[in-house]
Amino acid sequence: MKTYNTHASLSISGKVILVTGAYGLIGQTIASAFLEQGAFVILADIDKSKQNMLESEISKKFPASHFLFQTLDIADKESCQQTMIAIIQKFGRLDVLINNAGLDAKFDQESSGKVNHSRFENYPIDLLRKAVEINLTGTILITQYACKQMIKQQSGNIINVASTYSIVSPNQNLYDFRDGNQNFKPVDYVASKSFVPNFTRYLATFYAREGIRCNAIVPHGIYNNHEEPFLQNFARLSPLGRMCDREELIGPFTFLASDASGYMTGSLLTVDGGWTAW
Numbered sequence: 001m002k003t004y005n006t007h008a009s010l011s012i013s014g015k016v017i018l019v020t021g022a023y024g025l026i027g028q029t030i031a032s033a034f035l036e037q038g039a040f041v042i043l044a045d046i047d048k049s050k051q052n053m054l055e056s057e058i059s060k061k062f063p064a065s066h067f068l069f070q071t072l073d074i075a076d077k078e079s080c081q082q083t084m085i086a087i088i089q090k091f092g093r094l095d096v097l098i099n100n101a102g103l104d105a106k107f108d109q110e111s112s113g114k115v116n117h118s119r120f121e122n123y124p125i126d127l128l129r130k131a132v133e134i135n136l137t138g139t140i141l142i143t144q145y146a147c148k149q150m151i152k153q154q155s156g157n158i159i160n161v162a163s164t165y166s167i168v169s170p171n172q173n174l175y176d177f178r179d180g181n182q183n184f185k186p187v188d189y190v191a192s193k194s195f196v197p198n199f200t201r202y203l204a205t206f207y208a209r210e211g212i213r214c215n216a217i218v219p220h221g222i223y224n225n226h227e228e229p230f231l232q233n234f235a236r237l238s239p240l241g242r243m244c245d246r247e248e249l250i251g252p253f254t255f256l257a258s259d260a261s262g263y264m265t266g267s268l269l270t271v272d273g274g275w276t277a278w
Contacts, residue, residue: 013038239274
């Protein structure tokens with residue numbers, strides 16, 4: 001088999017990358033992958049319970065000069081400001097912001113019991129407000145602070161994490177496990193994530209002449225110890241017939257974080273196994 005060299009433009013070595021929601025499934029995966037590729041990574045999350053374990057694991061693999069852990073509430077101005085101050089103090093700049101933090105009603109074994117299964121007409125408005133506060137307002141807030149720094153540098157790269165439910169409606173049949181209790185993907189997630197594609201276009205066109213790019217990843221259905229009824233439904237409804245392996249997100253995120261995507265801005269990179277193709 002012929003061996004191909006990786007093009008230099010795909011390198012993210014030396015880039016300073018802030019990953020919000022860094023202690024979750026996607027966040028941990030891409031943060032570790034970025035460090036392995038020589039990037040300087042800020043792992044920021046509001047969930048303090050996971051920080052010590054992750055920091056211990058990361059410290060065994062990478063020098064302390066290459067990473068920074070930050071407790072970050074993206075919906076709080078002071079928290080966002082303090083995170084940016086810490087980043088600049090340690091690394092002197094911010095090259096890439098990955099807006100990964102957010103609330104989501106997941107159906108893996110760990111999270112399914114926390115989902116509110118109310119139909120739309122009965123769904124609690126307080127849960128909608130909470131999702132909007134984090135997924136929409138919080139995403140805008142941390143991006144404002146990042147953009148202030150990127151304007152000073154005259155360069156920057158923003159990667160928003162959207163969802164298939166940012167561009168299509170949930171197929172509620174996915175959540176029918178034929179046990180007599182119909183589950184639903186709730187409206188709060190759909191409402192609060194649907195703004196991401198147009199927010200991406202807004203930032204892309206607003207800052208295009210100031211050296212700042214903005215694109216979005218559109219993932220869907222990442223395997224995380226889901227139960228068999230869910231897996232069977234997903235396989236039936238997905239063109240590729242399976243959920244995404246978390247490792248399959250590393251390439252797309254690396255591409256958008258690298259200079260290889262230098263002529264891309266305002267784009268959605270869909271990584272959904274064909275879910276939105278039919």
